[in-house]
Structure formats: structure tokens, C-alpha cells
Amino acid sequence: MLARARTNWVILKTCLEERFVYRADFAFATLVRFLPILTQVFLWGAIYAGATAQNASGETELNNYTYHEMIAYYLLAMLARAFSSMPGLASGIARDVRDGTVKKYLTQPIDMLGYLFWHRIAHKLVYYVIATGPFALVFFLCRNYFPRALDGPTFLALVLALMMGFLTGFLIEALIGLISFWFLEVSSLLFIYMMLNYFLSGHMIPLDWLGPIGAWVQFLPFKYLAYVPAAIVLGKPGYVLGGGLEQQLVIEATWISVLLVLNRIAFARGVRRYGAFGG
Amino acid sequence: MPAISVRNLSKIYRVFRKREGLLASIRGLFHREYESIHAVDEIDFEVQRGEMVAFLGPNGAGKTTTLKLLSGLIFPTGGDATVLGHVPWKRENAYRRRFSLVMGQKNQLWWDLPAQESFRLHKEIYRIESDQFDRRIQELTELLEVEDLVGQPVRELSLGERMRMELIAALLHSPDLLLLDEPTIGLDVVSQRKVQQFLKYYQKERQITVLLTSHYMKDVEALCQRAIIINEGQIKHDGPLEEIVDRFSQHKVIEVQFAGADVPEDLERYGEVLETLPPRAKLRVPRQDVPTTLNALLDRFTIEDISVADRPLEEAMAELFTDSGKDSETRLP
Numbered sequence: 337m338l339a340r341a342r343t344n345w346v347i348l349k350t351c352l353e354e355r356f357v358y359r360a361d362f363a364f365a366t367l368v369r370f371l372p373i374l375t376q377v378f379l380w381g382a383i384y385a386g387a388t389a390q391n392a393s394g395e396t397e398l399n400n401y402t403y404h405e406m407i408a409y410y411l412l413a414m415l416a417r418a419f420s421s422m423p424g425l426a427s428g429i430a431r432d433v434r435d436g437t438v439k440k441y442l443t444q445p446i447d448m449l450g451y452l453f454w455h456r457i458a459h460k461l462v463y464y465v466i467a468t469g470p471f472a473l474v475f476f477l478c479r480n481y482f483p484r485a486l487d488g489p490t491f492l493a494l495v496l497a498l499m500m501g502f503l504t505g506f507l508i509e510a511l512i513g514l515i516s517f518w519f520l521e522v523s524s525l526l527f528i529y530m531m532l533n534y535f536l537s538g539h540m541i542p543l544d545w546l547g548p549i550g551a552w553v554q555f556l557p558f559k560y561l562a563y564v565p566a567a568i569v570l571g572k573p574g575y576v577l578g579g580g581l582e583q584q585l586v587i588e589a590t591w592i593s594v595l596l597v598l599n600r601i602a603f604a605r606g607v608r609r610y611g612a613f614g615g
Numbered sequence: 616m617p618a619i620s621v622r623n624l625s626k627i628y629r630v631f632r633k634r635e636g637l638l639a640s641i642r643g644l645f646h647r648e649y650e651s652i653h654a655v656d657e658i659d660f661e662v663q664r665g666e667m668v669a670f671l672g673p674n675g676a677g678k679t680t681t682l683k684l685l686s687g688l689i690f691p692t693g694g695d696a697t698v699l700g701h702v703p704w705k706r707e708n709a710y711r712r713r714f715s716l717v718m719g720q721k722n723q724l725w726w727d728l729p730a731q732e733s734f735r736l737h738k739e740i741y742r743i744e745s746d747q748f749d750r751r752i753q754e755l756t757e758l759l760e761v762e763d764l765v766g767q768p769v770r771e772l773s774l775g776e777r778m779r780m781e782l783i784a785a786l787l788h789s790p791d792l793l794l795l796d797e798p799t800i801g802l803d804v805v806s807q808r809k810v811q812q813f814l815k816y817y818q819k820e821r822q823i824t825v826l827l828t829s830h831y832m833k834d835v836e837a838l839c840q841r842a843i844i845i846n847e848g849q850i851k852h853d854g855p856l857e858e859i860v861d862r863f864s865q866h867k868v869i870e871v872q873f874a875g876a877d878v879p880e881d882l883e884r885y886g887e888v889l890e891t892l893p894p895r896a897k898l899r900v901p902r903q904d905v906p907t908t909l910n911a912l913l914d915r916f917t918i919e920d921i922s923v924a925d926r927p928l929e930e931a932m933a934e935l936f937t938d939s940g941k942d943s944e945t946r947l948p
Contacts, residue, residue, distance in 0.1 A: 610689060
């Protein structure tokens with residue numbers, strides 16, 4: 337147990353060192369990712385300026401979201417994505433399978449999924465080091481858009497949801513990557529997943545805007561990637577403590593368990609049919 | 616108990632057969648044709664502990680596939696193998712801690728980090744004790760003459776230096792079995808020799824079992840006493856290296872030094888003239904014709920010196936593989 341923890345720590349440390357090799361490129365890429373946040377804030381401003389529907393207090397409202405709530409929702413969804421998005425994970429697994437790098441996971445006493453997990457943690461830690469400043473600035477500038485301060489238990493539930501969002505995102509993308517044992521090239525599949533994910537996770541618009549489709553989408557695991565953390569902070573019905581949030585977190589934990597089992601099955605079956613072509 | 620025991624081991628790949636042209640590509644969308652490639656076809660062999668065995672054959676013969684099977688990288692289609700008492704494709708950690716697979720064309724070290732970072736990671740993965748790790752790093756870096764390079768990012772090393780680092784990473788955990796696939800591919804002569812010398816010394820010192828594939832016969836001659844020749848997935852020869860030339864080469868080389876300053880003009884009558892450097896000449900002669908050719912040459916010319924030699928191993932192998940369609944048994948002298 338202790339030896340395994342030490343191995344994981346060294347994997348994490350080595351991955352961190354590797355991440356810092358191209359720190360300038362990484363920092364630039366991270367900062368550039370903030371530009372769409374600004375454009376999106378302006379876009380929602382333009383949409384709400386053109387809207388005519390008003391709520392009881394006379395504020396412009398679209399599908400039960402005021403402009404302030406919508407900006408808060410969008411920023412929180414972005415925060416959730418900072419945990420759950422996994423750039424390069426599935427395509428990296430596919431590349432490793434295609435070019436044979438996967439051999440090290442099969443011939444050395446290491447677990448591929450565990451190794452990739454710690455690699456991803458390192459990736460995220462470096463990302464947070466670089467992104468915390470800009471994120472804090474954006475949230476500070478938009479502080480008036482957030483409706484309420486979170487109490488301790490709700491804050492803990494949010495942290496838990498963000499952590500589980502990371503696991504859910506990791507396991508879904510790893511599973512797509514493992515499909516490369518069957519199809520070698522998964523870029524089209526990944527593209528479709530990204531497109532659906534943008535929509536079904538609530539990244540593009542809140543899931544309660546989807547009408548009857550939204551009810552079905554609630555049964556999928558994608559909502560934990562963006563919508564759920566935002567809904568917790570905004571206190572949306574079904575996402576408050578004592579009002580359904582506990583059940584949501586249990587369901588998310590169940591999804592994680594199912595995805596973990598599916599990953600294990602896919603890996604075990606995938607390596608059985610792995611051809612290790614090309615030298 | 617042998618280190619490696621292989622019985623009826625087979626690996627059949629099912630590959631998509633793509634015909635030429637756009638029309639065929641479109642047709643392939645609806646009806647795909649597959650064919651079975653027998654990469655390894657019911658092979659049997661054993662390797663004793665402490666042996667260093669060369670696995671020879673042309674490209675696509677099944678050498679690397681066999682190494683992949685023995686390392687547990689792929690599952691066989693049929694047959695059995697036991698390596699160090701384990702079934703390789705079960706991929707038990709107890710087995711994976713006891714062998715190393717080094718592929719000359721694949722890099723295992725972290726590209727952007729110094730090799731010492733990869734070594735440290737190996738230390739944890741293989742659970743190597745700190746003092747043992749330090750001792751082994753010192754020993755291996757000294758033997759391979761890379762003490763000053765371990766702190767340099769791998770991407771900045773030359774191919775030869777990188778391969779030596781790969782060997783260190785592979786040997787840190789003191790494996791009992793080393794599987795080497797083309798370890799000197801692409802290396803210059805100096806690096807090749809360094810790797811050869813190191814492997815020879817290390818294997819002798821540690822008495823580890825080594826299975827090596829290489830296209831460089833110099834590697835094989837320098838390192839192995841025994842060779843297994845595989846072609847089209849089947850074993851064609853398993854025995855001492857020196858037997859290969861005897862068994863497979865249908866020709867010998869007669870080297871003649873004539874009296875005087877010239878060589879006779881009609882030498883082609885006696886065999887294929889490989890080289891003339893008056894008054895010397897080299898003739899390639901079918902094995903069965905060697906006695907009569909020698910008699911004829913000695914009868915007809917005044918000869919100062921004459922010798923008969925086997926053809927180099929490399930040429931014997933080339934001859935064997937060029938003519939791979941025929942059964943090797945028919946070539947027995």
C-alpha cells in the first residue's frame with residue numbers, strides 16, 4: 337500500500353516535471369482559453385438585451401434565468417469544465433495504441449489507467465497554478481452576478497461534485513480512448529463526443545432550457561461535467577441539500593463506479609485483441 | 616527447468632485485405648476481405664537459463680512476434696509458453712518484474728526529461744531498494760560510459776547514447792531475462808560495438824538469459840553461440856551458430872594465388888569469379904564441386920597458395936532467405 341502510494345507520488349512528480357518543460361506554451365494555451373469566456377459574456381449580454389420577457393420583479397428573464405444568473409451559470413460551468421475536461425486524454429491513448437507506446441503498460445508492472453490518472457492530476461495541477469489567477473480575477477469582476485454566499489455543507493458538496501466531475505470526465509474519455517484497441521482511429525468518435533458533451537453537459541446552455549429532452553439528459557452522466565456544480569451554487573431545484581442534492585451525488589458516485597468497471601473490462605478485452613503491429 | 620519453453624506456439628493475425636484503387640476502396644466499405652497471416656506457426660523451442668540465443672530471420676519472419684508473445688504483449692492464437700515459470704500473457708506482476716523487453720525502434724524513456732528521471736520512476740515501479748538502485752546506476756552508467764549524460768534531456772542525446780540509456784532502464788531491476796529486439800538498429804559502428812561489448816560482459820557476469828533478434832550478423836557472431844532461424848513463422852534451424860553456414864550455404868569460396876603476376880583468363884570455367892586482384896582470385900563454387908575444382912586448378916595452373924573458406928554468415932543467411940520458398944531440408948549438404 338505504502339509502496340504503491342510512493343510509486344504514484346513519483347509518477348505525479350515526474351509528470352509535473354514534464355509539464356513544466358513546456359511551461360511557456362502551456363501558460364499561453366491556458367490564458368488563451370479565457371478569451372472565449374469574455375466573448376460568451378458579451379454574447380449573453382446581447383441576447384438578453386434583445387429579449388422582452390420579464391419576471392415579477394421586472395428583470396429580463398429567459399427560461400427562468402435572469403441575465404445575472406446566466407452569467408453566473410456560465411462562469412460556474414466553466415469552473416466545472418476546468419475539472420472535468422480532459423484535453424488529449426482519449427487521443428493520447430489512441431496514439432499510444434497506434435504507435436506501440438502502450439507496450440510499457442503491458443510489459444512493466446504498472447496499471448495503465450492508474451498511470452494515466454496521475455498523469456492527468458499533474459496536468460490539472462499545473463493548469464490550476466496557471467489558471468487560478470485569471471479565474472479569480474474573472475470571478476471577482478463578476479462577483480455581483482452570483483446570487484448567494486454558499487454555506488459550509490453546500491460548499492463541501494460543490495467541492496465533492498467538482499472532484500467527482502473530474503473522475504467522471506476522466507473515465508468517459510479514457511473509455512473512448514480504449515476503443516482504439518478495436519478501431520485504432522478514434523478522432524471522429526471523439527469529435528462527436530465533444531460535440532454532444534458541449535450540449536449534454538450543460539456547457540452551452542443550462543440543461544433546464546432543453547425542455548422535454550432535458551428530462552432525458554438528466555439520466556446521463558454528462559450533466560456532472562458542467563451543469564451540476566453550477567446548479568449547486570445557484571441553488572436550482574433538486575440541487576440543494578435536503579432537496580435532492582444528496583441523491584444526485586450518490587448517483588454520480590454510482591456512474592463513476594460503472595464507468596470504472598467499464599474501463600477495466602474494455603482494457604482487459606482490448607489488450608487481448610491488441611496486435612502490437614509495427615515492430 | 617528451462618528459462619523459456621515454447622510448445623506449438625502460434626499467432627495468426629487477421630488483416631484487412633485492401634485492393635488497389637478508389638473503386639476497390641469504395642467496395643471495401645460494404646464488403647471487407649480479410650486474410651489470415653500466420654506470423655508464428657506452431658513453433659517449439661527451449662532456452663536454458665543463462666543462455667544467449669539469437670533469433671534470426673528476414674523482416675516479417677516472426678521474430679518480433681515471438682518476442683512479443685514471450686513478453687506477454689500479445690496473446691497467442693494457440694500453443695503454450697512458459698517463461699521463468701510464468702505464462703507470459705497472464706501478465707502477472709511477479710513475471711513483469713523479472714524480465715525486460717528492449718526494442719531498438721521504440722523509446723521507453725521520457726523524451727523531454729533527463730534519463731535519471733525515468734530511472735527514478737523505474738526504481739519505484741520495480742520497487743528497487745535505494746542502495747541497490749544507486750549501486751546499479753553507478754555500475755551501468757560506468758560500463759556504458761554515459762555517467763555525464765544522465766542529467767541531459769533524452770531528446771538531446773544521440774541515438775547510440777539513447778540506446779545505452781534504454782539498456783540501463785531495462786537492467787535496473789536486475790531482470791533474469793532480457794528480450795532484445797534489434798538493439799543496435801541504426802547505430803554507428805562505435806556505438807554498435809559498445810553495446811555488443813556491454814551485453815557480452817553483462818550476460819557473462821550475471822548469467823542472465825538473453826534472447827536477441829538482429830539483422831546485424833556482427834551482433835550475432837559477437838554475442839551468441841546458438842541461433843534459432845525462423846522464416847515464414849516456422850523454425851528452420853535451431854543449433855550452434857557455426858552450423859548455419861555448413862547447413863544452409865550451398866557454396867564455398869576458393870581463394871587462389873597464382874604463380875606469376877596475372878590470373879588466367881578463363882577462370883569462369885571453374886566457378887563464379889567474385890574478385891580478382893592479380894595474382895589472386897576468389898571463386899564461388901558449389902559445395903559438391905569443391906574437390907573436382909581444386910584438382911582441376913592444381914592440374915592446370917602453377918599455384919602458390921590455395922584455400923577453401925565458408926561464405927560469411929551474412930551471405931549464407933541472405934542465400935537462405937532469398938530462396939525461402941523451398942524447404943530448407945532440401946538444402947542440406
